[in-house]
Amino acid sequence: MELGRIPLSYCWVLLIIFNEGIRFTECHLFTSYNIDVERLANVISKVDLDVLLNGYISMNNIDHLKSYLGEYNKIRREIIESDVNKFLANPINEYLLIGRLAEWETIHQLIINLDSQNVSFVNNSIHERNNRDNLFLNVLSAKKLLPTNDDTAKAALGLLRLQTTYRVDTLDMAEGKIVSSGLNIYSSSPLTAQDCWLLGQQSYMIGQYDYAISWLKESLQRYHKEGHKTVKLEQILQYYVFASYKQELTQQLLQLMAPRGQTELRNIFDLSESQRAYTQTSTGQEDHNEDYSALCRGENLVENHVEDQLYCSYTFGNLGGALMRFQPIKKELVSRNPYIVWFLDVISDQDIDSVKNIAYPKMGQVLTINALNEERFQSQRRVGETTLLMDKNYSILRRIARQMEDITGYVLSEASNILSYGVGGHFSPHCDYIGTKTGNDLATLIFYLNEVEIGGSTVFPIAKKRVKPVKGSAAFWYNLNPNNGEEIPSTLHASCPILSGYKWVMVKSINSLEQRPEANVFN
Template identity: 30%
Template sequence: MLLWTEKWSLTALLLPLLWWSCVNGEFYSSIHAMSKVFGYEQKLLQHMQKFIADNDSKLDFLKARLEEFERERNEALQWGVAYFESPLNKYLLSKRLTLDWQRIANLMAASTGEKSLSRLHQLRQRKHMPNEAELEGAIDGLLRLQSIYRLQTKHVAAGILDGVSYGTQLNAEHCLDIGQQALRLEHLQLAHAWLMEANNRLTTAEDHHQLQPQIAEKLAQVKARLSNNQGVNGTVEKIEEHSPVPENLTVLSEFDAYRYTCSGHIKPTPSDQRDLRCGYLTETHPFLLLAPLKVEELRTEPLLLLYHEVLYQSEIDVITKLTRNKIERATVTGQNSSTVSNARTSQFTFIPKTRHKVLRTIDQRVEDMTGLNLMFAEDHQFSNYGVGGHYAQHMDWFYPNAFETNQVANPEMGNRIATVLFYLTDVAQGGGTAFPIIKQLLKPEKYAAAFWYNLHASGVGDTRVLHGACPIIAGSKWVLNRWIRENYQSDKRPCELWDDSQISLSQLLELSRRASKQI
């Protein structure tokens, strides 16, 4: 078991919210929301195309008149004074210098494409259009990926993420933007790496003239701060992007344990896995004798199970329709209020099981899987994660202060005794669920579901199931949470004859074995 030097850190006190409220923007926190914004960009392009087309027509007309006037003028120059002997030529010249040139002047002064420009402005003011804060959030997600998965800046700038090339190159200006934000966020080593990459990617004389002074200024700031930072690895002349992985991974802060689990540095040993089983589950409900479930033990103390193929594509299709245009930026519950936080970057919504029979069918399946009563389970929560989307380490169970400050809906239902987490999609890279204390990393597997108890049998919150959603490198992650409450579970999961929050069954058996040897 890991020992925590910051056992009660702020992020450990952030609990999942039980209800949702509208939060504008935050497109970067969800692939679903980003797809919607991407549709808006198509409309912006259409308005821009109309603006250009209108102005092209205007310019084409002016070019044609210019050629006509120049042709007539050249003809007049060739004729000389004789040109004005014709009354028709006098008329044409007079007409050009009065009516024709007045029309030309009016056309040149007209604001062509004004309607398209107005519509473009209106579209830019829409509620869900991204702003500068959204851009900062997207960069923050990229830096989070880089930090947790220890990605090299030169690889990211070249479009290579954790060994996979996506063919997207960043230029010097992009690297400078990322470096500046890393500096603002005090990610000094990453800031230095991005600014150096920006300098390496200066290609044109214009880039050198405009960007190099900014890069030099920011690099000087980074080096000045690093020189005062005793914890930095390396000298100012040679600065490593990432601090070395600690030799002892059992004494870490909660966040460090979470990120090293996400990156695969913390993982179970062969002895941890020696007694684990997998097979077909039949004993929790008679129906399973006819349709057993495939289940895999990932841990026995505390219990962590992974059920395979417990959802159908037809059910996911229904869920997709139910959640369309309903998800909003997820919040977390602090000690006194619920707020948007960088500890949780995703979008979610809650839907009651009464909305569709498929949700009731899923609940019946959960009862068959777990043997628990879902009468007082919370509404179905659906979440979607976007650029670097994650949910840092947290507990699903509520701390006592959440009940005392009325932050828990229907407190009479009790605390969250257990969680069932369904994976509705595969994820190309990243996006796992990390349990740092028990050294487990669950990779998203479409149609699968994870199950664990949040509380000891005694009703005390189990700190061993601290977990977090790792950032997504590439892909889209949809999950369904079923949070099951304590009410009506006493006959489903009775208390033990000992306080299992103080001692586990294996420890109790070991003490009993030692005692018997001494007799």
């Protein structure tokens, strides 16, 4: 049931009441790399490596330790001088933090080796040695928390994802700045030659040769200016030569091929098999990359006259729930074909807090199943945290589901999938229909559980539409045609990478086999 149709442009000027009031004790949770960066930042602010390393440096004059200590102290100072959350709002800072801490293990090994060789050091006073050993033990008691080199590589991939999606300039990024479509995020710690090298190396590994070359050039520039070298010249040159060679080769081959062949060739060059494997079958995402990132950047891809045909309205529910007659739900038509609607204020701040509190301790890394061997792995196509809650165990989830069943007329899945994305976290373009014996996903319903600072929209690259996460709202779309069950490929959608802040959503599916015959409420 709908109440009149109001042109979209006038729509929510009067209607939207942004949720304020009760606040969930907002916590940063993890980054996209599944590391508790906030705890790490606190560890770094407490551990003064000067005391520990200076003795070694003066004794051994080791370049590597010197430059490491300089870089470590730079970010330590920044954490101490600003506050941790402000520091972590910049994805570059997260990358640096993870990188510096991943080196602790190497530094530790280096000192152990020196220790065993350095006779003069062994002759130092027992008291002095004990002090240093105790300090190291303290540092290493945090070892469980310490990121590894693998984490740093993943953090680099996260940063590259942000760079390519939001078109951030390499030099700006190397200087610690993120400047894109009207937004500016600054860090006072520029990247070292080594940080840039790793970004170049990772770009090379995923076949982004243009980016690889620009990062390696930047690394080279920084290398020449660095007093204490953070990376070896051969390392930079090795990747630089290979990236240039492959880029040239790719360009030449691309020129020789027709457009379709070009896409295929790009796929061969760009992605290794393991990076390509993900739960859903391949969707031809590569063909929509440009629209995907333009939508993420907030660009409008739809002509105004098409936009004018959209409208918003009130809905009073379909099952005759008494409450909704007095408190109708605001509904906005986002797209006619594929059919996408957006409901406002469907979940209260208080309910959001309760759901997050239930989910928080259960959240774990999103794992993807490799379609070839059914092994679970951490895919770069879907980076975040998740948990599945069964509605039968939580009255609050049953209540929320009942209300949405009233609004949509459809029976919702028994499970609620809670997802959280940190900085760099995202979900690559995919379709939600899978087609199993237990029924296909007729429709998807996503509840947005917080406002995201920057990034994190749900975008539909083929439909050229975007739903911005607004706390308390929910998006609904059909994955299958409700009349004949046919899959709708234009429902291809994605969650844009988070540039700043984090995103929580609750996803419910609507299974085609579980519906009442008369249900089909949106026609």
